[in-house]
Amino acid sequence: MKVIMLGSGTSTGVPRVGNDWGDCDPSEPRNRRSRVSACIENNAGQRVLIDTSTDLRRQLLDNDIGSVDAVLWTHDHADHCHGIDDLRVMRYGRSNALPGFASRQTVANLKRRFDYVFEGQHGYPTLIELRSIEDVRLVAGFSLEWVEMPHGPTTSTGFRLEADDKSIVYATDFSAITNAMVRCFSGVDVLVCDCLRRDPHPTHAHLEMAIELKRRTKAKKLVLTHLDKSMDYRTLCAEVPKGVTVGYDSLEVTA
Numbered sequence: 001m002k003v004i005m006l007g008s009g010t011s012t013g014v015p016r017v018g019n020d021w022g023d024c025d026p027s028e029p030r031n032r033r034s035r036v037s038a039c040i041e042n043n044a045g046q047r048v049l050i051d052t053s054t055d056l057r058r059q060l061l062d063n064d065i066g067s068v069d070a071v072l073w074t075h076d077h078a079d080h081c082h083g084i085d086d087l088r089v090m091r092y093g094r095s096n097a098l099p100g101f102a103s104r105q106t107v108a109n110l111k112r113r114f115d116y117v118f119e120g121q122h123g124y125p126t127l128i129e130l131r132s133i134e135d136v137r138l139v140a141g142f143s144l145e146w147v148e149m150p151h152g153p154t155t156s157t158g159f160r161l162e163a164d165d166k167s168i169v170y171a172t173d174f175s176a177i178t179n180a181m182v183r184c185f186s187g188v189d190v191l192v193c194d195c196l197r198r199d200p201h202p203t204h205a206h207l208e209m210a211i212e213l214k215r216r217t218k219a220k221k222l223v224l225t226h227l228d229k230s231m232d233y234r235t236l237c238a239e240v241p242k243g244v245t246v247g248y249d250s251l252e253v254t255a
Contacts, residue, residue, distance in 0.1 A: 006059035009033025011079040022229025030248035042163035046141040056083030069140035073102035076109040097129040147184040149174035152203030166255035189255035191219035
């Protein structure tokens with residue numbers, strides 16, 4: 001079981017428009033970060049895509065991913081869902097729509113903004129059958145647990161997927177650690193975690209909070225994602241403790 005980090009950057013990516021690299025060294029390829037998405041794959045080759053980032057088409061091409069078996073959305077912020085149209089080619093050759101899952105509120109918001117994706121339009125078929133995760137415990141060969149996480153004034157969904165006696169958590173866009181998160185993520189093999197910057201932020205986890213979540217959950221591996229332009233790859237690698245990996249686009253981590 002493994003996670004493929006399709007994108008590892010914040011909502012503006014690195015560099016920002018205007019070729020703004022901030023503190024990141026432009027000569028280090030791992031500092032070039034697209035918007036966050038991830039793909040989790042089990043030993044049978046089944047894949048679950050988490051989020052449809054703005055950069056999804058490029059990410060799928062770069063990682064030679066031509067199909068997935070299901071899609072999960074953490075929430076409906078633009079950088080996590082506006083690449084949804086790039087799923088259209090995955091409908092080709094299928095007899096039914098691609099299964100998709102999200103919290104009840106995210107389902108409602110996605111259906112309002114992308115109605116043509118979920119209802120079909122002008123002779124085009126429905127691309128995705130979108131359902132609430134509230135009553136779902138098995139997705140495309142993975143067992144699934146989930147928890148709502150505070151994301152400033154709103155929430156984001158954290159996912160725990162298990163297969164082949166291994167577990168991977170994907171927890172991005174959260175601003176505080178709750179007891180429910182610690183229970184859901186406890187003992188996980190790989191924790192992919194929000195880590196916007198070093199300083200605290202009102203809607204995102206910072207470095208100290210990400211490391212604290214690893215400690216409280218006793219996660220075996222911590223992988224940092226959603227990194228902004230202040231987080232130079234090599235500098236950060238020298239700074240983090242053992243068991244922590246600085247994520248980058250196309251990184252693969254095995255549970």
